[in-house]
Amino acid sequence: MIGERLIMVIEGSEARGQNLKELMEFMDAPKVRISGPDNWRKRLGDCRLAAIFLGDDLKQDVIDRVIVDVGEFDPNTPIVMVSASEVGS
Numbered sequence: 311m312i313g314e315r316l317i318m319v320i321e322g323s324e325a326r327g328q329n330l331k332e333l334m335e336f337m338d339a340p341k342v343r344i345s346g347p348d349n350w351r352k353r354l355g356d357c358r359l360a361a362i363f364l365g366d367d368l369k370q371d372v373i374d375r376v377i378v379d380v381g382e383f384d385p386n387t388p389i390v391m392v393s394a395s396e397v398g399s
Contacts, residue, residue, distance in 0.1 A: 316357035317342045318350050320376060321365035321392075330363060330392060347372045351383065361388040 317339055321327035327344035334342045345353040347368060362380050364373055373391075380387050 313356040313358055314341055315360035316354060317361050318354060319344045319363045320347050320350055322367040326365055347376050359384055359387045361390060363390045363392050366391060366393050
């Protein structure tokens with residue numbers, strides 16, 4: 311896990327993910343990428359995870375799977391659940 315730190319936004323809706331990404335970048339967050347729940351590791355590339363933001367538009371079993379996957383990948387990665395009302399969908 312070498313490389314620059316990256317925040318990964320995992321949303322079911324690309325538009326919601328883009329809104330959250332733009333908000334984080336506006337606040338000078340480190341590098342931010344949007345991903346679906348099935349390809350976040352591929353989208354991560356050589357970067358290190360700074361945090362994962364999970365949208366509440368994902369099904370519970372998908373959220374559970376991503377949390378397990380992230381825990382196996384790096385158990386120290388913060389995971390933040392995001393509500394649609396917080397993103398401004």
